[in-house]
Amino acid sequence: MHRIVITDYEFADLAPEREVLDRSGIELVTGPFDSREALIDACRGADAIINQYVQLDAGFIAALERCVVICRYGIGVNTIDVPAATAAGIMVANVPDGSIDDVSDHAAAMILSLARGLGTYDRAMRSGEWDYAAAKPLHRLRGKTLGLVGFGNIPRRLAEKMRAFGMEIAAYDPFVPDDAVCDAGAVPLALDALMGASDVVSVHVPLNDRTRAMIGREQLALLRPTAFVVNTARGGVIDEAALADALRSGSVRGAGLDVFESEPIGAGSEILSLPGIVLSPHCAWYSEESEHEIRTKTAQNAVSALFGGRPDYLFNTDVHPRVTVR
DSSP states (O other), X not given: OOEEEEXXXXXXXXXXXXXXXXXXXXXEEOOOOSSHHHHHHHHHTOSEEEESSXXXXXXXXXXXXXXXXXXXXXXXXXXXXXXXXXXXXXXXXXXXXXXXXXXXXXXXXXXXXXXXXXXHHHHHHHTTOOOGGGGOOOOOSTTOEEEEEXXXXXXXXXXXXXXXXXXXXXXXXXXXXXXXXXXXXXXXXXXXXXXXXXXXXXXXXXXXXXXXXXXXXXXXXXXXXXXXXXXXXXXXXXXXXHHHXXXXXXXXXXXXXXXXXXXXXXXXXXXXXXXXXEEOOSOTTOOHHHHHHHHHHHHHHHHHHHHHSSOSSBSOTTXXXXXXXX
């Protein structure tokens, strides 16, 4: 019998996962685990691992004797040392299409909230004010430029939605050819040019060594003082201290943040008290529909890898998979 270990999860139960795994006669081990050592011991003989937030570093991966696949809930794989897994012959799988509409809806909602001053109006009314000018000055989105950092499935869907509000679209993505960006109705720009040309910058890149702090002080300094920054990708892509300074000084008008360098964000974080900011707790991916889809597809990735030799969504396509026999 194959064994799968779920390192960690934040859901009330594992019903969607069990529905998939039980059909294949798979033993599921879920913890809770008292320590990292206990988790490693549980995973040592596992055929597959499902992971949410626990960091699976090179040392962890080196201890996996039988594992053929690590399946990550959702799109990002920044919790997994992918090069170490690849070197060990372990496939890494994610779910890149489980929340395309949900994340793009959330980014659109943040853009609209910032553009219409809804956070400012809400706070003003709760403190007893009744003043249309509390969020002044506001400007129309029509004719403004939305700059997308990254041009994968989610930002393309966001672009479709924001065109309905009359926005022009620009995009930076070194992995997407300029003609493909143009074919999708966007203007391809280098990152610095995009920062200078955009009224709203929305971030949609994974977190890795190349993208960590790619939106730093130099890039933020290129923004217009009326610009907004939205991040529904990963917190580490933006230099949080630099963004806080820009918001405090007024060199950036506002920001919508769903993700943070450290999560959950600390109660004493300066980000929580900054003006012109809309916050949410890394929930852009969430709807009842997306949660069920992500969880079932994550479990199915494991089943497909164990019984078919390849997960439905293989991330490290250059891997030479190890073979395990029960």
